[in-house]
Amino acid sequence: MKITEEHLAALNTNDWQIEEGSLTKTFKFKNFKEVVKFANAVFEIAENQNHHPEMKLSYSQVILQISNHDEQNISEKCYDFSKAVDFVDIL
Template sequence: MKGSARLLKDEEIAEALGRLDGWKLEENKRIAKKYLFPSFPEAISFVQKVAEIAEAQNHHPFIAIDYRKVTLRLTTWHSGGLTGLDIAAASAYDGLLAK
């Protein structure tokens, strides 16, 4: 996986968020995005694909499923905040919808 576990500086976070569509900074230590799907099965299918990427990257998001809405939150717990690992994961998850 691209990205490192080094904590990002504020300006690096701002730049990364400018490249990511719809991701928001929460409490200056994690990023989050809500995805809305046409149906519950499509939401679950997306979550399954997210899980496969997370396992391959060994970097797992917080996932909340509320019917057709899926919320993902990313932080690097062992580093104490946002790192390149989170940005790379967010980009990979967004890429699932571009296919």
């Protein structure tokens, strides 16, 4: 199943975008310690779902990009992953 605009509207926030065939979102933090906590939480989700994103980390932000590499599109697994990530609480 390919992700639609209706799927995006059902996510926790409107910040997920479809870019270059991936669901993409930028998460902003106060400092690098928060970035690492968030990245570790995303790692756990990825391992549990066996669906792994591209992650770009900097001092105060994480950019996530998720797609289904086998199907070369955005799949239901990507949607499920993005929903799980939206509920990560690092505090």
